[in-house]
Amino acid sequence: MTTSRCLLLTGAAGFIGFHLAQALLATGWRVVGVDSLNDYYDVRLKEARRDLLLRSPGFRFVHGKVEEPGLLLGLMAEEHPDTVVHLAAQAGVRYSLENPRAYLEANLIGAYELLEAARAIPPRHLLMASTSSVYGANTSMPYAETDKCDTQLSFYAATKKANEAMAHSYAHLYGLPVTMFRFFTVYGPWGRPDMALFKFTRNILKGDPIDVYNGGDMRRDFTYVADLVEGIRRLIDTIPVRPVTPADIAPGDSLSPVAPWRVVNIGDGVPVQLLDFIRAIEQATGRSAVMNMMPMQAGDVPATWADGTLLNRLTGYHPRTGVTEGVARFVDWYRGYYGA
Template identity: 70%
Template structure:
């Protein structure tokens, strides 16, 4: 039985990844702080569902409550459980929130990642996989985004902290021969999603007959990635352990570092979708017409994202493929069920 430490296991992506691993027979150490950035009850219900799934087998689930930036916490976990893999998803999320509350991002994203890297230095796992973001591409206008493009002009403090974690992890990979894969997510959505994200807010407002705020007057495009596709890609990347090139030569199209067992990988649907089409999918799923409140673009936001997932396919043989109509319909059904019972199911 493989042991996997998942940080942020009560979060949206961490929950889905932990569920997938448990169903495949892994022993999951799930660490989460249950921060109040959004409804803690939703996080508690996710963890309860993970425990229920583990009880039915074949996997095992050990929940741990704590903040990743707490000195020694991660070191003790790695020393005690000797995980084969570490998947680092815990972070303070949200582009807009980072403008008003930057210290939370400094503490969780930078100091928390530092604590993890120090723990792995002392107790090396087989492979570390750390979450970054498509926001790291910042002001890049050449699309689709490729991992070998420069990403030097982040547009928000959130993006800046995530890009910084890539640099931090690369230095540890180089100095201590720690195999590290950083994955850049592209607008993840699906059941059990975060209440601060567009799909949750739009669905709630439309079903309640309230207008939705549509930024940049709807002139936005996103590479919407269904959460179950995303975690399947992460699961497959676990086996794609990067190796330091002996001669410093990197194959064309690979983001492998020439001096470290370190790689950056996009995980996206490879299809930019206009925001207006996304809203139309919600309208079809809810059977309601949205009232639109057209707004200017928000500070720190970018008008478009689009992933080149060629490297992901090369490494794993897999690319996300769930279309927005299918993915949005699954979310809306979950949302209706969740709000009618307000309990795990």
């Protein structure tokens, strides 16, 4: 089935943005992608993603920072997109300890510019990326969207929690339908070089040691990127509506009682031990890892685990790619791309 709908996508040359753009272009969407192509990690990888997207006649690329005053407003006025998906952000928990201003500018000011543009020229649906890091010091798992989230452990997580609150205020004040999604350790082909899978694969193939934090006593809800993209695609047409009364909100639904605003976890729902993840990489590469055991890093958490009930109830979807399969696909891509 094809469509001629228009999507404004920020962070289009990023890992997740690239995969989402590819998926929507393949079904006939027109995608206007914005990206700053900054040097947080290898710009050549971002440029390669962008160049692949530019092969589609339905893709338009705009080089710019989302925090640039008026950039997004101008694009909204020019394109009048049906849907906006906001993925642009300064990512990474650890880097936020070194350069918090980058998070202030991209994550807070960038979100403000987006919300102002959407207020002026409302899309049918605004979807914005948050993160499982907002659950912070919560220890009750699996994490549910209705859990209280007031104990963020990094400035990165704090900016994402602020984005949720900012978007809620605009949804309440201006009737802007907003869905926030909380991601859980996304991995797969074309992934970010600062993520564990990329670093582990690179070092294992070279025979170099890998740094394993908290002595390997870490659990993550690893989510394969194609599963994440399918969740986002299904949420595009799952538009929140302001409830008439609190009784209209189903148990377990994060729908706001005062705004057309909802937050949804997109995670695999299965916590995987870090050492088991490393074994999957060893299996896919045919090499053994040399592990350098390290203490827990500041701002990090020992475990994440998504409750995927709400996503499944809203869309009928649940992520389905296991770690062994997903890691093997990444390693195949890595070897092909880098000739390793």
